[in-house]
Amino acid sequence: MARNKIALIGAGNIGGTLAHLAALKGLGDIVLFDVVEGVPQGKALDLSQCGPVEGFDAKITGTNDYADIKDADVIIVTAGVARKPGMSRDDLLGINLKVMKAVGEGIKANAPNAFVICITNPLDAMVWALREFSGLPHNKVVGMAGVLDSARFSHFLAEEFQVSVKEVNSFVLGGHGDTMVPVVEYSTVAGIPIPDLIKMGRSTQERIDAIVQRTRSGGGEIVGLLKTGSAFYAPATSGIAMAEAYLYDQKRLLPCAAHLTGQYGVDNLYVGVPVIIGKDGVEQVVEIELDAAAKANLQVSVDAVKELLVACKGIDNSLA
Numbered sequence: 410m411a412r413n414k415i416a417l418i419g420a421g422n423i424g425g426t427l428a429h430l431a432a433l434k435g436l437g438d439i440v441l442f443d444v445v446e447g448v449p450q451g452k453a454l455d456l457s458q459c460g461p462v463e464g465f466d467a468k469i470t471g472t473n474d475y476a477d478i479k480d481a482d483v484i485i486v487t488a489g490v491a492r493k494p495g496m497s498r499d500d501l502l503g504i505n506l507k508v509m510k511a512v513g514e515g516i517k518a519n520a521p522n523a524f525v526i527c528i529t530n531p532l533d534a535m536v537w538a539l540r541e542f543s544g545l546p547h548n549k550v551v552g553m554a555g556v557l558d559s560a561r562f563s564h565f566l567a568e569e570f571q572v573s574v575k576e577v578n579s580f581v582l583g584g585h586g587d588t589m590v591p592v593v594e595y596s597t598v599a600g601i602p603i604p605d606l607i608k609m610g611r612s613t614q615e616r617i618d619a620i621v622q623r624t625r626s627g628g629g630e631i632v633g634l635l636k637t638g639s640a641f642y643a644p645a646t647s648g649i650a651m652a653e654a655y656l657y658d659q660k661r662l663l664p665c666a667a668h669l670t671g672q673y674g675v676d677n678l679y680v681g682v683p684v685i686i687g688k689d690g691v692e693q694v695v696e697i698e699l700d701a702a703a704k705a706n707l708q709v710s711v712d713a714v715k716e717l718l719v720a721c722k723g724i725d726n727s728l729a
């Protein structure tokens with residue numbers, strides 16, 4: 410059986426980490442694409458030289474030519490710019506929208522059957538635009554943010570309750586911005602909901618509220634520390650988890666930016682919701698019951714994403 414082909418569009422911090430993880434996990438042969446000449450080729454050569462030490466024999470190549478992503482099974486898009494301290498993700502919209510246009514056209518021409526995971530920010534608007542530019546079916550284009558945001562939430566909760574992260578499950582819904590919605594009611598430690606743990610005196614509402622707020626600004630916290638760019642290890646790990654769910658038909662239920670057609674009262678928008686990912690891509694959007702506060706917060710987040718789409722349409726009238 411032929412190996413899977415994984416194309417990574419953008420060979421920067423996340424792209425390089427994705428390639429490393431994909432090789433270590435034996436997901437398939439890897440093509441790193443970037444507009445900068447030499448960078449994808451250099452990273453591919455460096456990563457290939459991990460093979461003899463790690464014992465993987467994935468073919469890893471670097472390219473500046475979209476023809477080389479031909480017939481990729483999975484494409485993960487990180488092309489564009491990352492924010493620096495003092496910027497919001499939304500400040501990246503103008504420049505990254507143009508990048509999405511080039512990437513979408515490259516995918517359309519060369520790999521129209523791929524499962525495409527977008528990571529570029531501002532995520533919910535960029536995944537929507539990438540889908541529009543590529544013309545791929547909506548179930549084959551998805552955005553990565555909720556897996557990362559939930560991982561952050563789970564990490565902070567594990568610290569709070571002093572338990573292994575393996576015991577913690579959490580959900581962050583909504584757009585990948587300051588208005589994201591960490592859902593406390595559906596977050597658990599060994600199956601025990603956080604509100605019950607508060608009642609049991611294991612934490613307080615104030616401490617959980619602070620963790621929710623830290624999760625919301627989790628990306629900014631890392632940007633502030635790194636100063637030259639944004640998080641890349643956990644974003645890459647999160648993207649790989651989504652790729653594995655597709656490649657191995659795992660039917661994982663993950664929070665991802667998916668195209669909504671009325672679910673959660675939202676139409677023709679990409680926003681973070683629980684979805685099942687398997688061999689057909691996004692196979693189902695799962696509608697969970699939200700309390701009034703979570704519903705209202707989700708609406709605020711959805712409205713913020715809507716505003717970004719208006720801005721996209723204003724910049725590129727082929728999207729209008």
Ligand SMILES: NC(=O)c1ccc[n+]([C@@H]2O[C@H](COP(=O)([O-])OP(=O)(O)OC[C@H]3O[C@@H](n4cnc5c(N)ncnc54)[C@H](O)[C@@H]3O)[C@@H](O)[C@H]2O)c1
Pocket residue numbers: 418419420421422423424442443444445448487488489490491492501505508511512527528529530531532553554557585638639640641644
């Ligand atoms: N969705 C999320 O949760 C999440 C998490 C972290 C970062 N991000 C976003 O991911 C993106 C990438 O982050 P990074 O840290 O890898 O940035 P980076 O600057 O390290 O890498 C980006 C790469 O894209 C390349 N590039 C620029 N224009 C391109 C084009 N037209 N075609 C192909 N490649 C192009 C650049 O040359 C660079 O190598 C940023 O927009 C960042 O904000 C999103």
Ligand SMILES: O=C(O)C[C@H](O)C(=O)O
Pocket residue numbers: 491492498530585627628629631632639640644
């Ligand atoms: O915060 C950023 O700009 C990058 C990313 O969206 C993140 O959440 O780490």
